[in-house]
Amino acid sequence: MKKALSRQHFWSLTITGTIGFFAFWYLARALHFSPPQFLPMPHEVLFKLVDLMEKPFAGATLPEHMIASLKRFGMGFGLAVLVGIPLGLSMGWFRLLDDVVTPLFDSVRFIAPVAWVPFAALWFGTGIGGPTLIIFAGAFPPCLINAYRGARNVEVRFLEAASMLGVGSFKTITEVLFPAAVPSIIAGLRIGAGLGWLSLVGAELIVASSGMGNLIVRAQSALATDTVMVGMIAIGAIGVVIDILIRRMEKLLLRHRNA
Amino acid sequence: MATIKFSDVSRVFERDGKDFLILDNINLTVQDEEFVAIVGPSGCGKTTCMRMAAGLEFPSSGTVKVNDIQVSGPGPDRAVVFQQFALFPWKTVYDNIDFGLRGKGIIKEERESLIAHYISLMNLRATKAHTRINCLAACSNVLLLQGRMRSTRKCFSWMSRLVLSMPRLVW
Numbered sequence: 001m002k003k004a005l006s007r008q009h010f011w012s013l014t015i016t017g018t019i020g021f022f023a024f025w026y027l028a029r030a031l032h033f034s035p036p037q038f039l040p041m042p043h044e045v046l047f048k049l050v051d052l053m054e055k056p057f058a059g060a061t062l063p064e065h066m067i068a069s070l071k072r073f074g075m076g077f078g079l080a081v082l083v084g085i086p087l088g089l090s091m092g093w094f095r096l097l098d099d100v101v102t103p104l105f106d107s108v109r110f111i112a113p114v115a116w117v118p119f120a121a122l123w124f125g126t127g128i129g130g131p132t133l134i135i136f137a138g139a140f141p142p143c144l145i146n147a148y149r150g151a152r153n154v155e156v157r158f159l160e161a162a163s164m165l166g167v168g169s170f171k172t173i174t175e176v177l178f179p180a181a182v183p184s185i186i187a188g189l190r191i192g193a194g195l196g197w198l199s200l201v202g203a204e205l206i207v208a209s210s211g212m213g214n215l216i217v218r219a220q221s222a223l224a225t226d227t228v229m230v231g232m233i234a235i236g237a238i239g240v241v242i243d244i245l246i247r248r249m250e251k252l253l254l255r256h257r258n259a
Numbered sequence: 260m261a262t263i264k265f266s267d268v269s270r271v272f273e274r275d276g277k278d279f280l281i282l283d284n285i286n287l288t289v290q291d292e293e294f295v296a297i298v299g300p301s302g303c304g305k306t307t308c309m310r311m312a313a314g315l316e317f318p319s320s321g322t323v324k325v326n327d328i329q330v331s332g333p334g335p336d337r338a339v340v341f342q343q344f345a346l347f348p349w350k351t352v353y354d355n356i357d358f359g360l361r362g363k364g365i366i367k368e369e370r371e372s373l374i375a376h377y378i379s380l381m382n383l384r385a386t387k388a389h390t391r392i393n394c395l396a397a398c399s400n401v402l403l404l405q406g407r408m409r410s411t412r413k414c415f416s417w418m419s420r421l422v423l424s425m426p427r428l429v430w
Contacts, residue, residue, distance in 0.1 A: 165359035
């Protein structure tokens with residue numbers, strides 16, 4: 001690979017790229033790639049964004065929708081973490097558990113989270129359980145798998161030292177396996193958070209009153225394409241923020257692991 | 260009192276479908292308080308012998324007995340110093356030493372004084388027992404300056420942990 005770009009070079013390329021992207025966007029409108037109602041202009045999207053901060057659409061303002069979505073995400077992702085990590089670590093430690101759970105897990109894990117929408121609707125109606133289930137279905141596999149892999153890849157000498165010192169299973173799992181597996185677990189959290197957030201829109205298809213996905217769907221049926229785009233941008237932005245937060249946490253936790 | 264007895268111990272390793280006989284009918288008795296050093300070229304089975312006595316590995320045939328009880332697994336009565344130091348990098352020096360003590364039903368104050376005693380005995384006090392072990396840096400510093408063994412701090416940490424798990428044998 002060629003040597004890294006200088007900071008100046010990097011920024012000039014980024015700015016050029018961004019300008020080019022917007023230029024192309026305006027050009028697309030000018031050349032009538034699509035009827036005007038179906039392709040909002042960047043400035044229209046921006047105005048709508050500002051507008052939605054105050055004025056409600058589909059029952060709530062933009063910040064209110066965001067909070068509703070984040071609540072559901074928090075529940076689904078939180079559940080995935082609380083179930084996935086201990087289970088993954090235990091599966092890495094107890095062979096029997098591994099043999100029992102892995103076949104079940106492997107058969108279910110490739111079902112797309114959105115495919116759970118019908119059951120989510122049937123089992124939970126329009127309550128918070130529905131979206132939670134779907135976000136959980138997206139976030140759970142990476143959390144479980146990475147905790148499992150992290151546990152299995154712990155250096156044997158740590159486990160041997162723990163058993164030599166006469167330490168029991170529970171303490172070994174919590175004080176040796178878990179800390180050793182933290183890098184892998186954090187990677188799993190990042191992926192899980194991403195997948196869980198991506199599943200959000202599908203999750204909110206069945207929720208009646210609020211949320212980013214709901215906003216988009218309602219805006220689409222009202223042909224308010226600028227609102228749809230605002231929703232998309234907001235979803236993307238929150239996703240980025242979540243990822244950054246987890247990376248910060250990763251840096252913090254791995255600060256001491258220089259040995 | 261502790262004795263180790265290897266009786267007709269053989270150990271076969273399997274690799275790529277082929278069997279390698281590493282130890283062939285070893286008979287060895289180590290008496291109580293005896294200091295034994297096993298020497299030999301790399302790969303001759305010295306570590307394997309040790310690990311069998313520690314209970315981390317098992318013979319393919321023959322028996323290994325410690326105090327006339329067949330070894331069935333690792334335990335604090337047979338302590339091991341690992342070649343690459345199995346100190347936990349996510350724990351402080353204090354917590355590493357405390358780790359083995361906690362399962363033994365010793366109350367907190369007694370543990371604290373024990374650990375403090377050994378930390379000062381091993382001269383670890385100057386290095387702030389409550390900081391994280393930055394072993395790689397310590398190692399490289401020591402190697403550069405002294406041109407010889409690995410981090411003395413790591414070594415002493417490990418020894419303290421061992422001594423405090425109160426084994427009857429130390430390898």
